[in-house]
Amino acid sequence: MTHTPSLPQTGNDITATHTPRPVIISALLVLVLLASMGLSLSLGSFPTSFDQVVHALAVPQGSDITFIVWELRLPRILLAVLVGSALAVAGAILQGIVRNPLASPDVIGITSGAAMAAVAFLALFGTGLSIHWLPASALLGALLAAALVFLLAWKGGMTPSRMVLVGIGLSAAMGAVTTLLIVVSDDTAAMVAYVWLTGSLYAAQWQDVLGMLPWLLAAVPLCLSQARHMDAMALGDQVAQGLGVNVLRSRLVLMACSVALAGAAVAFAGGLSFVGLIAPHIAARLVGRGFARLVPAAALIGALIVLYADLLGRVAFLPKDLPAGIFVSGVGAPFFVYLLHRTRYQNH
């Protein structure tokens, strides 16, 4: 791979800094997201009208609808939004660090590390230990995987492409262990593990939302604080160093943010692949590649993707409640292939 700096791609990108376009687009996305959340709140297996939902939200008193809205739908919707944004930001960070549009938490082994740990948890403890420890073990798996990738890719320094390749190799090994665990555990546990691996928001609770929120609140501002360094690194390591950026330290901080976000998202919602891949691409096309505007837009788009995937899974195949991951990859994968085809002549 060549390390020629990728210059700003179109004239639009440069002019965009002088116009409020990114701000307007992000504001529009916020509105769309809020409207979608309202839509999702009023749809479900139990028929509710929009008025009833608004009433239940405003006056939370013990009716059935209040219970459905407050305890079943709202936490699930909020978790979808949080998980989607976390995955999208994690992807945006990784694509920036690696300077490659194909990088994502899935490709680099973070997701498979979390998945392996979670499936190991299900296979080893099964029903013995409380399911609430599952996120903790998944998060631990993600961190271990990222640390291993870093360690094995270290060779007197760090090149992004070596990190990607090592991540791919490790993912394969961890995927093999996951399969092994599924094969040796009994059928029920295996199916639970499989649904979890595909990515599902089924039975999300308030404590999941509260468990997910701190990770976003900590990691997103931290990665935004590195935005200028990230933009400098996009021009190549040497250019960034010339501009006074401590490339290794910035890369480590950003990597840590990405791992924390992806790990937490996988921990609470399972392996929702392709969100981290496609959300940053869509965001970049809307607001350009400056990291500080890319992150909020990517987060909003990731939230929208997961929200609608979950909504589809909830209401489109009633009475079945299908995992959101099926729809995310069903739409995400072909879209990703299309993106790849479009960007094929760029210098990556």
Added chain:
Amino acid sequence: MLNQRVSRIAGLLLGVVLVTAAFAASVMLGTTDIAPPTFVQALVHYDPARVAHIIIVTERLPRAVIAALVGASLAIAGALMQTMTRNPLASPGILGINAGAMFFVVIAVSLLPLHTPAEYVWAALLGALVAACLVVMLSRGRHGELSPLRVVLAGVAVTAMFVSFSQGLLIIDQQSFESVLYWLAGSVSGRELSIVVPLLPFFGGALLLCMLLVRHANALMLGDDIVKGLGMRAGTTKLLLGLVVILLAGSSVALAGMIGFVGLIVPHMARGLFGVDHRWLLPACALLGASLLLLADVASRFLMAPQDVPVGVMTALIGTPFFIYLARRKQV
């Protein structure tokens, strides 16, 4: 490295001995150990009343034959892919060919009334073709060159796509859980010998085509210009070699599911021993690939005994350290 013609021939003969030994181990070792005389007896005078004979003929023998066939095919396919892309990390597993074939097989089995490998091998071939076209299309640069990192990433993305589609299908249609898991994990067990026979023409045809193209493959390694200079067409050569890869990988997946890393590791081992000349490299790949998969299959019986571990898990565990070694060594 074996430079002399004599030492190379000796090396290949040793390879034959290795395959034979691995084959014997595969037939004899397992939950029930079988003595060599019993094996010979079972082949010569099959007695359906004896348990050992039934185990040999319905379980062990097909398993060993499939492992040898699939191992050899994947290794040759990997070697050809590494030559064509000039990328040491290329292989049917990494570049998504296996995943494409697997997804189409899963569709054929769960949605269409196709049940034996002879029926759905066409689906596997189509899937392999689709995946190969996708990866080539996605990783080609402006001048038709394949950027090494991009080709790997495109392969991984295509693999992720097909695997997640298969998983989705699995969750919607839980009836096919067992069988889909079989293809996802890669396994050489639970097949009968009669099922393998209709697929032999595919393997045979691919090997024949491969033999005819050995010199072209050698020229390709030196660069497209050399191919042209020798009066061959680089495009046609690549297309035909691609056809060989698709036939080998597709038929392998139809028989045994997704088995990764054999196609990646074996060509490197064979190249280290026999050099880059395809006249020696490809037979060496076939012998080493067959031995590796046979031995991995034997090991998979003991890893978590008495449970059988899918052999694809075994090859991934063996192959990953090697992949990481290659990734670290490569100047990228």
